[in-house]
Amino acid sequence: MTNELNPQPDLMIFLASSVHDMKNSVSVLSSHLENLLAENTADTLPGYAQTAKMLYEVKRVNCNLVQLLTLYKVGEQHYPFESSEHSVDELVKEVLMQNQSVFESLKIEVTTDYQSDLTWYFDEDLINGVISHALNNASNYTEDKIKLIIRTVDKFLEIRVEDNGRGYPKAMLEQGALLARGVSFATGSTGLGLYFSAVVAGMHKNRGRSGGITLENGGTWNGGCFVLRLP
């Protein structure tokens, strides 16, 4: 009998609870930064541009932590997945509001294109996470414009996030293609966000059809396009 603690207990449990904890801290950090930016302009706050960049990074970390936690719960079959009918308008409004501070401070113009009475079936929290991730990603790649287009195509809801940047690098398009074909293994180079999006899309099923994601270059401005399809 020894009193020494095992330095390698079930790390997953610690990881999950720490991620939960970190997520809360990061979110407090994020709201402080948001307030700071909201109360100031580039003239009143020295380092406004850096603060905006900080907010972008903090949001990215927050996004990642939420994705990690969700994937963990899905894996443990603890995630209460719920596909129910939602208003697309409500979803879009909320996602945009949540990311508005980033767009404003990075001076990105976001436009939308969808019918306001459109409704669809999905897990609201998960799809909010996927779109947020795509918008956040596009904020990084875009020149100064992002467009969110939502419509129904062949009984699928198609959600497109397009930007006017130079498009996705080749390696990322390849990863996207692998995930789209349902190759489910993740390698170290697979982005967490992309993997999360593919898993979430695949969880949405209807009458034998599943959701999916694709990455393309093209769209309105011949830039990067993230496409999510939900049955």
Next chain:
Amino acid sequence: MTTNAPVAWAEKSYLIVDDFQNMREMIKQMLRALGAKKIEQAANGAEAIKLLKAHRFDVVLCDFNMGAGRSGQQVLEEARVTDLIGPASIWLMVTAEKSAEFVMGAAEQQPDEYLLKPVTETVLVSRLNRAWGRKQIFRDIDLAYTAKDYLKAIRLCDENIAKAPVHATELLRMKARLLIKCGESTQASEIFEKILADRDVIWAMTGLAKIYLQDSEFEKAQKLLENVIEGQAYCIEAYDLLALALQKQNQLVEAEKVLIDVAKLSPNSSVRQKNLGEISLKLGNVEIAEKAFRKSIATGEFSVTKNPDAFFGLARICAGKRGDKESQLLLTNVQKMFDTDSVRLRAQITEGLTYHDSGQWAKARQSADALGRMLQTAKEKPDAHLCLEMAELMFATGNKEAPVDLLQDVVKNNNENQALLADVQRVFDKGRMSEKGAELVAAWCNEAKDTMNKGVLLWKEGKLDEAADWLRNARKEWPNNTRFLMNLTHVLISCMQKTGYDPVLLDEARTSLLQAEKLEHDRKRFAKLMESLEALRVANT
């Protein structure tokens, strides 16, 4: 969306319920940022209820998990059931993580929105606006629903489906629920099937399953519910319904398993734990039953919907396992907690049954005699099935008179329920009174029928006051005969239509109809009578 005008959140009154001071402060700051001034705080469920009784709040932000005392869900239930918040108030439930209890309508009372922690100002505003938008559509429907004017609520659903296409499915769901309440299951089925043509939508599947259950198509219900659970493992309601379908097919072992599974997903339901306890007890799984009954009592402690059933189940188990002492204590406690004649009678019969179970015949006899004496003075009788159980116990202990009186009540209150009449006959058979019993049952049925016909005749002859008096007397003698109760309502409505509105008559008609609603009743007729009553009330107040 019907309104795009910004909502005046600054003018609204708010209640924040959370056991953490920091959390309350944080939310308060967010509300202040919206310009809100009227903000109250409560650190636990008891404080919240006190404040809810003192003020009408426009918005309640309530933490789901508050340590000791009432849970957020229990505060919500109590506020809604005891009418501390109206249909126009917004209830936001704040929670650390998404859990099975929140999804797919697991609980009967649903908050307007869930907010996942950490709460941000953006999401708070977004959800407030969203809830507000929905209230604009559903407020009048909810009001009609609360007033039990289901036909009016259905008309309002139809009107809004055209006006607010974004809420069309939600309105159809509400309409289907209302149609079932009005006894129009066929129309409700049509809605469910229309929805299911494109997609396996959970509420439509469970809705259809409920209709199957109602129509005694238990196997069909079972298959459908098994499909639901296979597709959505977190649909709590489907498990409860599946357990019921299995129980009705007498597959108790399977029903028990389903309830054990769902109790793991959602352990804090007093009713579910009680159901598990009762099934396990029937199967002789005393350990599981005891645990479930104890859990039921513990979770029910702070719940407005608590019920005494688990106490009686546990009392019988305790008597068998550890003698009479703990059992007696439970029976004393349950009478303190639920101060009604019905509970006192049930405590008495449970005591008698525990003596009977353990072969203490003399004590069982004493207990049954005491029960007979209580029955003579009790103002309210327990439900018919319990009456049968009591009659059986009294017959078994050699009492031949009190049970006959009891069975007379059951028959006269349920003279058209053939299944129940057959049960009554079986009790007579066990009491070795087959022939005499059959004679009595026939005579009581005739008496009830004659009384009914006399009332109808008076009404047809236009002697409305006499008809009302006749039925009032009938109601005194047989307070739970739904046909008498509904006929009385009908006659009183006729009286008011002829001689004018009278608030006293309206109240009498309403009380009588609501009593019928508590029993097995004709839903179509209920809906029509309630619609007439509400029309009279609205036109005159």
